[in-house]
Amino acid sequence: MRYLFRTEYRQDTSLARHGGDFFWYGLLLVAMIVIPMLMGEFYVGELGGVFIFAIAGVGLMLLVGYTGLISLGHAAFLGIGAYVNSVLLAKGVPFVITLPVAGLFTAACGAAIGLPTLRMSGLYLAIATLAFGSIVGTVFQKWTSVTGGFDGFPVPTPTILGFGLDGATGIYYVSLVVLIFVLWVTANILRSPMGRAMVAIRDSEVSAQSMGINLARYKALAFALSAGMTGLAGALFAHYVRFLAPDAFDVLLSVQFVTIVFVGGLGSLHGAIFGAIFVRLLPQFIAIVRDDLPFGIGRLPGLEPSLFGLVLVLVILFQPGGINGLWLKLKHWFTAYPFKRQTSSRRQKSYAKSERLR
Amino acid sequence: MEDAARLLQLVVNGAAAGCIYGLIALGFVLIYKATEMVNFAQGDIMMLGGFVAYSLIAHYGLNYWVGALLAIAITAAFGFALDAVILRRVIGQPQFAVVMLTLGLGFIFRAGAGIGWGYDSVGFNTPFTNKTATIGQLVLGQDNLSIIVGTVLLCGVLYVFFSKTRLGVAMQASSQNQLAAYYMGIPVRTVFSLIWAISAGVAAVAGILLSPVSMIDVNMGFLGIKAFAAAVIGGFGSIPGSLVGGVVVGIVEQLAGYYLPAGFQEVTSNVVLLAMLILRPQGLFAELSGKRV
Known part of the structure; x- marks a missing residue:
């Protein structure tokens, strides 16, 4: 067990709780920087994909896990970010500008749909985003003069300060930087009055409102931020796939994003990363075991979406804390050893909350 | 005259499609009114109902009416079990957990139907297939008319059920105030499962009525997204509202398909939905006015 003693005021504002945090996160960062030098191109590319999904996952975590709203249209924001970035790049705008512009434009779209x-x-947000x-x-399919329609849109190679980012490694490092930036921004938002307001809205809208929180403003802000981060992910996603097809950004992708948040564990930034790893690895895992499955299950056409559905259902029913919750339980078992009890992680009994007035 | 007949034809076709949306939306609204859950798998339950009817009628050679009734009963039993076994466990969890749960269930149903019935479109013979009725200058498909008549009949039955029978009144009571309903000795949990059963049954009716117009296939559940537009127009909580909303969406969609360039028809329902949320978010028939503290 570790007991934290406050000896300095600086401890209250520091992002890391104690020296151990510095050590382990630093070690992780070093490992992430070193990995492309040790591993093959394929694995670096896949890991870059995980980072990109993690960026979108952090954005969605802010919305779902901390503000308690759900969006079923985040694939659209990913697509908007991807197309804005690629179209601007094709017009000759440098990547250093197109990346933030993609994020800001997507955030503006989010605000426009959220307000x-x-x-x-x-509930209406879920339905409206589904429609959106x-x-x-x-629009991606029909607006052929800009998006190229079903012919697709080849994404130009980005350059930063004269270096061309053509391989998987370049995108890997850019994604890593953006992911760290997004995590840093989100962690800071969550400690600020804005983040506290979002959590208050999640826990009870009525009590948040009675504390003087402007519900519509903070909800729209959360949604815009979330959309903006997804837009950033989209800009990187364009370079990850290198060729944009309009049908890539469908409802299934949106459901995958929400799966990141639920499977990872609602209400934790670690969860967004765990979830992204899970969602990116599941299709790879299916591809590996596809031929070995009995009864021809592996050859069913709808295998992947139904597995995502199944995982979602099982997590919501039996493990609402997600992977992060499992990890916390494991950690508790070790730190409290041998005092772990059955009741330590028993779920609180919950009752139906009504939102109606009659 | 030609134009007027054409327009009327479009309106009738739209109304028929709209009745289907309205029936699915009715399923949402019944469940939402009672349990404040939104069932994103409603369209997929309709798909299952259609497939069950197909099995009974085309495979086992049952009479259309017997097969349809049996299919409705089976789907309703499925809806009851769905609530009793799965949905009841998540009561008290946040609303978005239920959204994701039903969405995930929808994916599983789709895969299950794919395994059970295959991914090809199927259809079965109904008494209305490929028959027309001529009213004056108007030539209407009996399949479309059967949808409209069937919807009206079903609504009549539901109206009588909810207002006249003991069980129907008990359902209304439990939707309005769960706690008070408990105190009056109503088995609220069973009643909620029964509401799920009715909602699944209504979805099965929609699937069966739709089958002469369009084939049954695994992806027919995506109609559920259009039904959201219907429910939102109706105010998400009003039973007549959902039907009116469905008909509005259906007619607008038909007219858009005729007068606007290709590609607009598929997004009309979504555009109508967003426009409705911007202009009058409480819907045409608002019933929910505020929040309980």
Whole structure:
């Protein structure tokens, strides 16, 4: 067990809780920097994909895990970010500008869709974003003069300060930097009054409102931030896939993003990373075991979406804490050894909360 | 005259499609009113209902009416079991957990139907397939008319059920105030499962009525997204509202398909939904006015 003693005021504002945090996160960072020098191109590319999904996952975590709203249209924001970035790059704008512009533009789209729908209950956001995602998908397909329609859109190679980022390694490092930036921003937001307001809204809208929190403002802000981070992920995603097809940004991708948040563990930034690893590795895992599965299960056409659905259902029913919750339980078992009891992690009994007035 | 007949034809076709959206939306609304859950798998339950009817009628050679009734009963039993076994466990979890749970269930149903019935489109013979009725100058497909008539009949049955029978009144009571319903001796949990059963049954009716117009296939559950537009227009909590909303969406969609360039028809329902949320988010038939503290 570790007991934290406060000896300095600086401890209260520091992001790391104690020296151990510095050590382990530093070690992780060093490992991430060294990995491309040790591993093959394929693994570096896959890990870059995990980073990109983790960026979107952190964005969605802010919305779902901390503000308690759900979006089923984040694939559309990923697509908007991807297309804005690629179209601007093709027009000759440098990557250092297109990347933030993609994020800001997507955030503006998020605010535009969030402001009208968030006046109602959070449920309407889920429905509205579902509709929005389908509209945006159709726009990508039909607006051929900009997006190239079903012919696709080849993404130009980005350059930073004269270095061309053509291989998987370049995108890997850019994604790593953006991921760290996004994590840093989110961690800071969560410690600020804004983050506290979001958590208050998640736990009870009525009590948040009675504490003087402007519900619509903070919800729209959370949604815009979340969309913006997904837009950043989209800009990187464009370089990850190198060729944009309009049908890549469908509802299934949105569901994958939400799976990141649920499987990783609601309400924790670690969860967003764990979830991204899971969601990126599951298709690879399916591809490996596909031929060995009995009864021809591996050859079923809808295997991947249904497995995502199944995992989602099982996690919500039996492990609402997600992977992060499992990790915390494991850690508790070790730190409290041998005093772990059955009741230590028993779920609180919950009751139906009504949102109605009658 | 030609134009007027054409327009009327479009309106009738739209109303028929709209009745289907309305029936799915009715399923959402019934469940939402009672349990404040939104069932994102409603469209997939309709798909299952359609497939069960297909099995009974085309495979086992049952009479259309017998097969349809049996399919509705089986789907309703499935809905009951779904609530009793799965959905009841998540009561008290945040609303978005239920959204994701039903969405995940929808994916599983789709895969299950794919395994059970295959991924090809199927259809079965109904008494209405490929028959027309002529009213004046108007030539209407009996399949479309059967949808409209079936919807109206079903609504009549549901109206009588909810207002006249003991069970229907008990359901209304439990939707309005769970605690008070418990105190009055209503078995609220069973009643909620029964509401899920009714909602699944209504979805099965939609699937069966739809089958002469469009084939049954695994992806037919995506109609559920259009039904959201219907439910939101109706105010998400009003039973007549959801039907009116469905008909509005259906007609607008048909007209958009005729007068606007290709590609607009598929997004019309979504555009209508977003426009509705911006202009009048509480819907045409608002019932929910505020929040309980």
